[in-house]
Every structure is written in structure tokens, then in C-alpha cells.
Amino acid sequence: MLPYGLGRSYGDSCLNDGGILLDTSTLRRFISFDELTGTLRCEAGVTLGDVLELGIPRGWFLPTSPGTKYVTVGGAIANDVHGKNHHVSGTFGRHVTQFELLRSNGERLICSSSQNGDLFRATIGGLGLTGLILWAEIRLRKVDGPFIDMESIRFDNLAEFFEISDDSDEQYEFTMAFVDSLATGKSAGRGIFARGNHAWQKHIPGKSGMPTQRLNIPFMAPGFLLNKTTLTAFNTAVYWKQPIKRTRSLVPFDPFFYPLDSINNWNRMYGTRGFVQHQCVVPPEHGSEAMHELFDVIASSGEGALLAVLKKFGDVESPGMLTFPRPGVTLALDFPMKGERTLHLLARMDEVVMKYGGAIYPAKDARMSPATFDASFPNWREFAKHVDPRFSSSFWRRVTGGENVVVTSGEKAAT
Known part of the structure; x- marks a missing residue:
């Protein structure tokens, strides 16, 4: 169960x-x-x-x-x-x-x-x-209120992303970047960096900041709609949507934290085959090198991501045994599912992440191998001692390879 x-x-x-x-x-x-x-x-x-x-x-x-x-x-x-x-x-x-x-x-x-x-x-x-x-x-x-004092910065490449991110850590509570996963060469990793803080009360206008009416995608998009040409055009449009280098605005919390929540059935954009997400984290000392290599792998594959988010994790420790975040750089990408070629790309990306001592996020994963899981969470057998013997999941059976682990009570964990 x-x-x-x-x-x-x-x-x-x-x-x-x-x-x-x-x-x-x-x-x-x-x-x-x-x-x-x-x-x-x-x-x-x-x-x-x-x-x-x-x-x-x-x-x-x-x-x-x-x-x-x-x-x-x-x-x-x-x-x-x-x-x-x-x-x-x-x-x-x-x-x-x-x-x-x-x-x-x-x-x-x-x-x-x-x-x-x-x-x-x-x-x-x-x-x-x-x-x-x-x-x-x-x-x-x-x-002090439901608004975010947000600054958006257009950056030209990965090196600039890391400069802005390092500069933002002490002054801004919230940081992340939308990146163009299809840009290559000197523009590889370009995007829009968003950073912000909760607004002081004196800056808040007479609005609630609570979400307003939601949009809806009423039907599945045709499968051919998301291809490399349209994905490139979309990523380019997002990048140039901000015509100047920096903008600052006071925004309600909802679109800042939950942009996709404003669109009902947004997953229908991907058609009947849907999408798969790949989210990884790599240690900070390998962040730049690993990200460059991941973008090179994506570019050479002929595939593209509709949405790609890049940010740095801090060193604030969690009590969780199988916690995914750890100090380093994390990249999340949504790929239209196109069968084996998409799965092959994700496997190649896993290889890059493992090469640099990184990890894959279980909550976003649909296909990582037991070997990748073992490398991502080397302490999983210690965790498994606390698994309830009657609890299991499709994910758990897939990544542990059906391996039995003795739990603290002496019972066998369900596999």
C-alpha cells in the first residue's frame, strides 16, 4: 500500500x-x-x-x-x-x-x-x-504581505548566471532562472534570472495578492506541435520578451511562486504522450562544467525542453534521510515525451550527472536505473530499514531492483 x-x-x-x-x-x-x-x-x-x-x-x-x-x-x-x-x-x-x-x-x-x-x-x-x-x-x-519585490535580469550565458546567482544569495531570499536549453555556443545557458523578497507593508497596494481567474487548456495539443523548431522559437521569445537588461516590479505571490497553477490542464500542451522531467543536482565545484556538458548533450540530441529552470541550492541541512537537495547547482527540464529517443537523452544526462557526483530527484523521475538511484542516494539501504513492511511503490520496486532489506523490527520490507 x-x-x-x-x-x-x-x-x-x-x-x-x-x-x-x-x-x-x-x-x-x-x-x-x-x-x-x-x-x-x-x-x-x-x-x-x-x-x-x-x-x-x-x-x-x-x-x-x-x-x-x-x-x-x-x-x-x-x-x-x-x-x-x-x-x-x-x-x-x-x-x-x-x-x-x-x-x-x-x-x-x-x-x-x-x-x-x-x-x-x-x-x-x-x-x-x-x-x-x-x-x-x-x-x-x-x-508583511502577499507581494514580492522582484527583479528580473536577462543574462547572456552560464558564466553570467553564476555571477548573478552568487551576488544574489545574501540580499535575496528567492532566486531562480528560466534558461534557454536550446541556445548554443557563447549563448549556451542564457535566460532570465528572477530574484525577490517579500515586500514591506508600506510598499503593498490595496490588493490581496490572492490568485485570480485561471486559464484553461480545453483539449490535448497535437503531438507534432512541440518540435525543435517550435521549442527553439518559444525559448527565444521568452528570452527576448524582456527587452531591457533589468526590470523591477511588485508582483502578487501567486504568479511568482506558482506560474503554472494559473493554467488548468497545462500538461495538455504536451499532447497525449505527455512529458518527462529530468531534475538533477551537481556539487558546486562542478556546477559550471556539468551544466555546460548537459546543455551540449541536449543540443546534440535534437531534442528540446519547453521549460528549463536553473538555480543554486544552499548548505542548509535537512533532517531527511533521502532528501534530494544538497549544496550545488540544480537543473530541471521538461521534455516532450517522444519514446526511446527521449529516454536515451535522459540516460545520457544521467551519465553526466553521475560523472560529477550528482543526484536525480525521485519526485520528478519516471525512469532512472537502480544504479543511478544507488549513486544518488548511497544511504538508501539504511533508510530501507525503516520502510513499513506492507508499504511499497512502483518507484521503490523499480529503483531497488526488488532487493529485500531487513527492517528494524526484523521483518522483510515489501518489494
């Missing part, structure tokens, strides 16, 4: 082929909220959007957030999600103080750093494999 939230993982980490999924949508109640400290206790099926609706009017915000608010609190813990402020706030799991975990034998355990600590660390980033989170307690952060 496997807990299931909103199913926003891009691969099979939230799937359990031939097994049972535990729908957490009924676990959607707030239990308590201390408006003085920002400590929130809620059931695991509460979404990040629900938390924002509760917190923002009271001056509280998520400590960190992924690129969609349509994620449950349980899912955010299970994947130990990260956001644009990793260099400041680390991962979501770092702000979890405790939770209650239901094991398959009926045991209900309170887990925190000081109580059932190993299970606490295994569950954060544990992909739902240690049991069912019933409720969790998290620390929100105090903010």
Missing part, C-alpha cells in the same frame, strides 16, 4: 501498480494554529493552498514551497520539497516539528527529532514508504 495525496509527482513515486493507494483527501482538517508563533497543526491531506488561505490574511506564509500549491502537507513531507529559497530556508522537512505516523500493524507513533527520531528522519523525504502520516505540525514564517 502507499499514501496518495494530489498526485503531482511527475513519475511513479506516488503510484503503486497492482497495489493499494491510500487516498488522503479526507484528511483535510486544520487542528490548531498559534497566530503568535506561526505553529500550525493540520491533517496530512491539507494542501499548501489551504495553508496559504489560512495564513496570508493573518500575516503568515509557507517557510518554503515547490512550484505548485496543489500539494498536500503529507506529500510535501514525503518528498521533502524545496523552493526558490533553499539557500535561506532549506527544505520543507526542516520546518516540520512533529507528526503522527500510522504503521501497517496499527501502531500510531508521534515522531519528532527527539521522539522516534530515526523514523522522523526516514519519513521526511521517505516517499510515503514508512507509513501514513495522519497529521503534522509545521512552523510558518511571518511576512
Whole structure:
């Protein structure tokens, strides 16, 4: 069996082929909220959007957030999600103080750093494999309003990206860049760098900052629509959409953090075959070299990504055993799925990442090999000792190769 939230993982980490999924949508109640400290206790099926609706009017915000608010609190813990402020706030799991975990034998355990600590660390980033989170307690952060003071900077190549990123770390909480994955030569890695901070109250106009009406893609796009020509044109248009080097604006939080949430069924842009995402991280000392090599591999493949995001992770440590973020540079790319040639490209990219001692993100993965997983998370066998013997997922069976691991109780982990 496997807990299931909103199913926003891009691969099979939230799937359990031939097994049972535990729908957490009924676990959607707030239990308590201390408006003085920002400590929130809620059931695991509460979404990040629900938390924002509760917190923002009271001056509280998520400590960190992924690129969609349509994620449950349980899912955010299970994947130990990260956001644009990793260099400041680390991962979501770092702000979890405790939770209650239901094991398959009926045991209900309170887990925190000081109580059932190993299970606490295994569950954060544990992909739902240690049991069912019933409720969790998290620390929100105090903010002055729902707006972001944002600066956008057009940069010409990877070297300039690293210069801007290094310059931004101390002054800006939120940093990331959209990059043109198809640009080559001296323009390789060019893009738009976005950085920002929560706006001071005196700068906030009389608006709520809450999301407005959403667009909708009503049908699947034809498969031929996304090809190298159209992808090149799209990436070029995004790059030149900002005609001047720098712009500064006050923007609501929603389009800054969750641009794709404003489009219903945005995945239909990719047609019936959909897309696959490749997200990696490489150590900081190899960041520039590895990114150049990855872009060269993409260029030589004839494939292209509609969306590519580049940013630096900081050194804020997470308590999670299988946490993906670590100090270094992370690149996420969405490729239209075109069968074997796309899978071949992703395998070649894995080779580059492994060459530089990097890792692949399980929450975004649909096809990495057991060898790649083992290299990305060399401590996974230690983690597996805490897997509930009746919990499993399609992802887990794929990347562990069906290997049995003895858990702490002496039982065998399900494979």
C-alpha cells in the first residue's frame, strides 16, 4: 500500500501498480494554529493552498514551497520539497516539528527529532514508504504581505548566471532562472534570472495578492506541435520578451511562486504522450562544467525542453534521510515525451550527472536505473530499514531492483 495525496509527482513515486493507494483527501482538517508563533497543526491531506488561505490574511506564509500549491502537507513531507529559497530556508522537512505516523500493524507513533527520531528522519523525504502520516505540525514564517519585490535580469550565458546567482544569495531570499536549453555556443545557458523578497507593508497596494481567474487548456495539443523548431522559437521569445537588461516590479505571490497553477490542464500542451522531467543536482565545484556538458548533450540530441529552470541550492541541512537537495547547482527540464529517443537523452544526462557526483530527484523521475538511484542516494539501504513492511511503490520496486532489506523490527520490507 502507499499514501496518495494530489498526485503531482511527475513519475511513479506516488503510484503503486497492482497495489493499494491510500487516498488522503479526507484528511483535510486544520487542528490548531498559534497566530503568535506561526505553529500550525493540520491533517496530512491539507494542501499548501489551504495553508496559504489560512495564513496570508493573518500575516503568515509557507517557510518554503515547490512550484505548485496543489500539494498536500503529507506529500510535501514525503518528498521533502524545496523552493526558490533553499539557500535561506532549506527544505520543507526542516520546518516540520512533529507528526503522527500510522504503521501497517496499527501502531500510531508521534515522531519528532527527539521522539522516534530515526523514523522522523526516514519519513521526511521517505516517499510515503514508512507509513501514513495522519497529521503534522509545521512552523510558518511571518511576512508583511502577499507581494514580492522582484527583479528580473536577462543574462547572456552560464558564466553570467553564476555571477548573478552568487551576488544574489545574501540580499535575496528567492532566486531562480528560466534558461534557454536550446541556445548554443557563447549563448549556451542564457535566460532570465528572477530574484525577490517579500515586500514591506508600506510598499503593498490595496490588493490581496490572492490568485485570480485561471486559464484553461480545453483539449490535448497535437503531438507534432512541440518540435525543435517550435521549442527553439518559444525559448527565444521568452528570452527576448524582456527587452531591457533589468526590470523591477511588485508582483502578487501567486504568479511568482506558482506560474503554472494559473493554467488548468497545462500538461495538455504536451499532447497525449505527455512529458518527462529530468531534475538533477551537481556539487558546486562542478556546477559550471556539468551544466555546460548537459546543455551540449541536449543540443546534440535534437531534442528540446519547453521549460528549463536553473538555480543554486544552499548548505542548509535537512533532517531527511533521502532528501534530494544538497549544496550545488540544480537543473530541471521538461521534455516532450517522444519514446526511446527521449529516454536515451535522459540516460545520457544521467551519465553526466553521475560523472560529477550528482543526484536525480525521485519526485520528478519516471525512469532512472537502480544504479543511478544507488549513486544518488548511497544511504538508501539504511533508510530501507525503516520502510513499513506492507508499504511499497512502483518507484521503490523499480529503483531497488526488488532487493529485500531487513527492517528494524526484523521483518522483510515489501518489494
